[in-house]
Amino acid sequence: MTEKDARRAIERVLFTKDDIAAKVRELASRIDVDYRGKDLVAVCVLNGAMIFFADLIRAMSVPAEVDSVCASSYGNGTRSCGTVTFGKDVGTDIRGRHVLLVEDIIDSGLTMAALTEELKKREPASVRVCALLDKPSRRVNGFTADYTGFEIPDEFVVGYGLDLGGKYRCLDSICVLAREKSE
Numbered sequence: 001m002t003e004k005d006a007r008r009a010i011e012r013v014l015f016t017k018d019d020i021a022a023k024v025r026e027l028a029s030r031i032d033v034d035y036r037g038k039d040l041v042a043v044c045v046l047n048g049a050m051i052f053f054a055d056l057i058r059a060m061s062v063p064a065e066v067d068s069v070c071a072s073s074y075g076n077g078t079r080s081c082g083t084v085t086f087g088k089d090v091g092t093d094i095r096g097r098h099v100l101l102v103e104d105i106i107d108s109g110l111t112m113a114a115l116t117e118e119l120k121k122r123e124p125a126s127v128r129v130c131a132l133l134d135k136p137s138r139r140v141n142g143f144t145a146d147y148t149g150f151e152i153p154d155e156f157v158v159g160y161g162l163d164l165g166g167k168y169r170c171l172d173s174i175c176v177l178a179r180e181k182s183e
Contacts, residue, residue, distance in 0.1 A: 009168070010158075010175040015150060017172040020132075020160055023149040024052070027130060028059035030147060031100065039097045039125070040064040043090055045071060045115070048104035051161035051169070052132045056102060064100070067092040071115045086118075094124040104161050105133040105152075109143030133157065133174070150174075 015023075042064040044053035050068075057064060070087030099119055106112055112129055119127050130147035137154045158164055159171030168177070 009178055010171075011178040013173045013175050014152065014155075014157060015160075015174040017160075020149075020174065021055070023132070024055045024059050027132075027147050027149055028056055028061075031056075031130065032061050034128075035062045035064075035098060035100070038062075040100060041090075041092050041094055041097050041124075042066050042100045042102060043092075043119075044068040045101060045103045045111075046088065047169075048161050048163065049102050049132070052104055053102045056130070065092060069101075069115065071111050086115075090119070094119065094122050096123065096125055099124045099127045101127065101129045103129060103131040103145070105135060105157070106131045106143065106145055106148075107135045107138045109139045109141045112145070113141055113143045132160075133162075 040062060042053070042057055042060075044050055044066070046068050047070070053066075057066060067090050068088060069090050071085065101112070101115060101119070103112060106129075112131075116127050116129065128146040131145040132149040134145060134148045134151045135154060136151065155176045156164070157174050158168035158177050159173050159175045161169050162174065163169045164177060168175075
């Protein structure tokens with residue numbers, strides 16, 4: 001899919017690359033304050049958060065070891081299927097260390113609740129979650145992120161790492177996908 005084809009599938013831009021860059025800097029500043037002097041492991045939730053993660057850790061001034069994990073409740077659809085599947089696991093020993101999970105979007109809350117509970121079994125000093133996007137209207141549990149960029153309505157979004165079946169990740173803005181494309 002070309003960039004031009006991807007743009008035609010977009011209903012509207014929700015957040016521009018400038019909006020996102022400003023929010024990333026704001027989140028990084030908050031994280032810097034909270035983790036100053038602490039042993040931090042920043043963990044990217046693949047694949048959707050990889051672009052956000054890269055921008056966020058470069059904007060942070062606190063040092064962090066980086067790792068990644070793969071967990072999802074989406075598959076290739078636009079709604080959570082309700083079952084969390086784990087792919088790649090964190091390879092870093094997190095016992096006694098502070099863990100910051102970096103996620104693209106919190107929708108149902110199932111993935112993050114399952115992932116944080118799994119990591120807590122490894123006895124870290126703390127586990128916190130930073131999500132660029134939050135869709136509270138879709139939450140099926142009480143999960144909330146510690147750091148949230150933007151709250152969004154119940155619409156399917158793509159771009160800046162977010163995808164539909166592996167497509168649209170390359171967009172530099174966060175966009176609402178035209179309804180016929182997302183159903």
